[in-house]
Amino acid sequence: MTQHGGLRELGKAYDPAQAEAHWYDFWHSGGYLKPVDRGRGPFVMVMPPPNVTGELHMGHALFTTVEDILTRYKRMNGYAALWLPGADHAGIAGQWVVERELAKEGKTRHDLGRESFVNRVWDWMEAYQERIKGQLRALGASCDWSRYIFTMDPGPAHAVRVAFKHLYDKGLIYRGERMISWCPRCMTALSDLEVVHSQEASFLWTLRYPLSDGSGFIDVATTRPETMLGDTGVAVHPDDERYRDAIGKHVRLPIMDRPIPVVGDDAVDAAFGTGAVKVTPAHDPNDFEIGRRHGLPAIAVMNTDGTMNDEAGPFAGQTILDARANVVDRLREGGTLIATTPHTHSIGRCDRCDSIIEPMISKQWFVNMAPLAKPAIQVVHDGQIRFVPERFTSVYLNWMENVHDWCISRQLWWGHRIPIWYCADCGAVAATSDEFLIACPGCGSRRIEQDPDVLDTWFSSGLWTFSTLGWPEQTEDLRLYYPGHVMETGYDIIFLWVARMIFLGIEFMGVPPFRDVYLHGTVRDANGQRMSKTKGNVLDPLTVTAEYGTDALRFALITASGPGNDLRLSNERVEQQRNFANKLFNATRFALRAIDMAHIGRDSDGAPLQPVASAMSAPDKWIVSRLSHTIVEVTRLTDAYQLHEAGRQLYEFIWSEFCDWYIEAAKVRLYGDSGDSAVPQTLAYVLERTLRLLHPYMPYVTEELWQQLPHPGDALIVAPWPNPGLRYPADEQSFASIMQAIREVRNARTEHGVEPGRKIAAIVYPGQSSSTYAELRSEFQSLARLDPRRYEIRSGEPIATDRAVSIVTGNVSIFLPLADMIDVDAERGRIEREIEQVLGEIERATSMLANQQFVSRAPEAVVAGHRERLESAEERRSLLEKRLGDLG
């Protein structure tokens, strides 16, 4: 094993573990993972930084695969490819994993205090960052480790403060008392996006509120009876006949026994429930708005920890759910509970901990979105940013056009501290880009205190495309690598992350941070279920990789489904791709034996020369031509982000065309006595380019094998992307026709029960294809397993041969005199069926060609194709009919 590529012993089967350990080091230590200017300018992709909360999962394996393919592809195409890795401190999720650890020791973060708790989280982050780096390497990620960066590193932290101050100074960040989503378990405010809504079964309770003047009552329907303790009004639709007279009157709130007004408001749906709504401005976003319109006070009856407060009177101290039950009981006893109806409605839960979210009025920091959204909509509208697949464009626009202000403060300890300081003396509020403020900028007082809250983790993520490059410093990296080209991530974080990178990129850098947004789907298990630890259906990338190899996992992931679609992964699927890697490995072993014995010419770069056309026979030209075709297709598909389809075509080309047909045909000349051939040259040429083509998709096995072959340069990872070579249409066709004939002979053999090993006689009337059959005589003989002494190629019209199976393929007649194995009647039946088929073909083609519309409107080539087809079908029919006549 040499440090610099070089020859390694190839075993009998591909051993991924050995190759992976060796080649990753080779790439890394060779400096190939850093961007190197090769004249085509930069290609930049910033990695979505994994949360440092644990192990990598299959979603990470998927994004690594896609991004690594794109990076390797661009690198081979001569771009200074920068794939910038990093990790995210994961705010609330990061805090939570450490809190859970503490819980095992019977402690809470409050037992430690803020400072030592944060230190504890840092310990976790440092340990797990190393793990995550190792896991990314194991997946073959060819990212630039010299630029690896963490969201809490000094650079990004400084960027966060500078960005905050800038937005604050510009009036785009403000502090206000608003209705926000509150998680009573995490004890923090959340943004709308961190609340997951789902339909859950519950009840609709109807409560009776008596009018204060004794003239009757109003029934209200609610899903949250416990909030009635904080009711400060009842709302009805102003046009609702039933309640029109009540507007302006008061009702007496049961239990709390206080008068609250009845108001008329358009927001009330007269058709729902009783048409009257209790109004709790402190605990419902709708009620908050209604209350504001009518000047109703907001009485908060809950604490931030999910219990009732003193305003809840007799229920103070109870949990919300207990209070609900008790309030309902109490109302029932008092006769004011009128009905309890089963009802499913939407419940919001915390994205992290699944607790039920409470809407609460709270003083928080917000980003004023309207001015930022405007240009972020524009750049997508005018095509500066493109989504792949395209359908996500409208998803993005729809969200951005209706975006609400973004609540960015979190009552957590772990994260970027809000860079705002309050002066105890003069009451000044000061934003700073420094880590600490010594004195109040207003009055010079030292009695200042920093806001205790931290920022939403996505605030720093939103700056990631430039904070990673040194911003706000005007670094060389920033100048060279901003804006980037592709942002690859999951469709589930379009709003959380992609949208925010776009408007923050525009705000701070003046131009959008990337051009193409490639979105991948979710990796599911074999049954289409989301993988989760509780379900126990998780496939761990490293376990799978250890068993089948990284290349196998990557290829399984990439070929499973296209961009934007979810995909199913199973061990069987990975195993299939392991087999593919092994197939390629063995094909190369085969080729190497032939190549080692031949003197293979090289071009000026060291790549094997294209074999001399005059020395090539049809199979050589066929495979070279097919390779050229595959290069064109894989290039086109990779450029179009159709990586799954590119992968499939590579699979087809390598397994079916190269291995099953070319190598099998090549053996005839290699092992035969035909003397010199272009086979070793062709093998070297085709294989070397094929490995280059496959390298982004299967980096390890290709590097391993390529190093064994004559090749240009030192490392496949930086070898030039192959240009399509020559096409040989005539040879492609002639070999394809021989392939078809071979298949038909094999078919006939199987149908007639000929033992696989037995060599049989054959008489071929090739007609116009005589030169093809003459040239490929040995290949045909060998692959169809014919007896050389009883294999004849005859000219002229086919002459009946008794007791023979007859095959008509193209315009060629083949007779297999199988004597006693032939049942004449069955043979006649078979031919009749074939004639029927051909007649159908003839009819279709004839009617199409008779159709004036078709002939005049369809493209020339399509019409010509049908003409040719008709011609050959006619010929085929006459051959078949003659044969039928001969059978008597």
Added chain:
RNA sequence: GGGCGCGUAGCUCAGCUGGUUAGAGCGCACGGUUCACAUCCGUGAGGUCACUGGUUCGAGUCCAGUCGCGCCCACCA
């Protein structure tokens, strides 16, 4: 209440810009130990492309509608 995706062989999915008789892998059936590979090779069976209508010379592919499944967004008590 809006929006999106999916429905193609028993299963999982391709089919990219509409153009022969719709493909792959797995599974199934039959048969194979020749010196690249049994992690393999050969042959085969299997599909009214969810349904209805339309556009077109031509539709799995484009349009409209229907049915079924899934997802996203939205402050309907």
